[in-house]
Amino acid sequence: MKVPATGPDLVSVSNVDKVFKRGSEEIHVLGGLDLQIPQGEFLALMGPSGSGKSTLLNLIGGLDRPSQGAVEVGGERIDQMSDRRLAAWRARHVGLVFQFYNLMPMLSAQKNVELPLLLTHLSRGERRRRAAIALDIVGLSHRTGHYPRTLSGGEQQRVGIARAIVTDPTLLLCDEPTGDLDRKSGDEVLELLQELNREQGKTIVMVTHDIHAAARASRTLYLNKGRLTTEPEDLVA
Numbered sequence: 351m352k353v354p355a356t357g358p359d360l361v362s363v364s365n366v367d368k369v370f371k372r373g374s375e376e377i378h379v380l381g382g383l384d385l386q387i388p389q390g391e392f393l394a395l396m397g398p399s400g401s402g403k404s405t406l407l408n409l410i411g412g413l414d415r416p417s418q419g420a421v422e423v424g425g426e427r428i429d430q431m432s433d434r435r436l437a438a439w440r441a442r443h444v445g446l447v448f449q450f451y452n453l454m455p456m457l458s459a460q461k462n463v464e465l466p467l468l469l470t471h472l473s474r475g476e477r478r479r480r481a482a483i484a485l486d487i488v489g490l491s492h493r494t495g496h497y498p499r500t501l502s503g504g505e506q507q508r509v510g511i512a513r514a515i516v517t518d519p520t521l522l523l524c525d526e527p528t529g530d531l532d533r534k535s536g537d538e539v540l541e542l543l544q545e546l547n548r549e550q551g552k553t554i555v556m557v558t559h560d561i562h563a564a565a566r567a568s569r570t571l572y573l574n575k576g577r578l579t580t581e582p583e584d585l586v587a
Contacts, residue, residue: 360520360553361387361410366419368405379405381576383419392547392554394567396582401573403557404525410555411444411523412436424520441469445514449526451506453498453513459485460494463512470517484512488542504535511542515552522546524556528563540566 363385370377379402387393387410395403408414409421412428421429423443431439445466453462463481472480485491488508498506507527514522524543528536544566546552556567564570571578 358389359386360389360391360424361385361555362420362422363406363410364420364422366409366416366421368402368409368414369417379576380409380416383576383578385571385578387553387555389553390547390551391569392544392567393556394564394570395555395557395573396559396561396564396570397573399559402576403573406573407523407525407555407557411446411521412440441466442517443520445517445519445522447507447510447514447522447524447527449529451498451503451510451530453506453509455498458495458497459490459501459509459512462498462509463516466513466517480516481512484516485509487515487546488512502535503531504538507531507535507539508542511539511546515546520553522552522554524554526557526559528558528560533562536560536563 363383366380366383367378368380370379383406385406395406397403405414409416410423412423412431415429419429420427426439428436428439454465460478460481463484464477467477467480482491482494485494488511490505490508490512493501493505498509501509522543527543528539531539540563543554543556547554547568554567556563558564571580572582
């Protein structure tokens with residue numbers, strides 16, 4: 351199996367603060383955080399609930415903006431983009447995988463995977479072709495016409511991954527992708543993510559509470575109280 355060659359930094363997070371306001375109260379989630387992610391890396395982010403893992407994932411994916419600091423992806427300062435330009439950037443460069451799949455129940459697997467392509471100028475036939483390729487990559491070419499209610503949890507998550515990769519994104523961002531799955535289904539999803547990283551060179555950032563899942567990544571960082579560390583015992587402070 352081909353091991354991805356990590357190249358120059360694809361993601362650079364520099365001196366980032368994130369503050370949320372709740373009435374008159376300010377909640378400091380991230381403070382002075384720095385992070386570099388090389389192209390082709392599979393990075394796991396761990397930490398207790400409320401530590402800011404999903405917040406950091408959202409900043410990297412352009413779903414939120416820092417209160418202070420810089421977020422650069424592929425040489426572009428996404429924190430400085432207009433809302434319209436940022437939305438277009440996300441459509442081209444970011445694939446999202448969620449814990450609870452977020453599939454449309456009234457659409458088949460094929461149609462669910464096609465959804466991100468509706469934002470492009472591709473023809474209907476080309477959208478169908480690309481969705482079929484993505485479903486084949488995740489091993490579900492035999493389930494294209496099935497609806498979410500007829501698929502297992504593991505199969506639904508595979509459809510979610512196919513939807514995330516159908517645009518050939520620069521970044522694949524996964525928020526607790528195995529959190530709603532049993533161990534066997536979770537292992538199958540993790541093996542698929544490893545394959546996408548190794549065989550296709552996808553850069554993956556995965557938030558997880560599961561040490562077993564994090565072990566599949568090429569690097570694990572731990573987040574707590576707005577700072578990153580390589581040692582889980584440092585989180586106790």
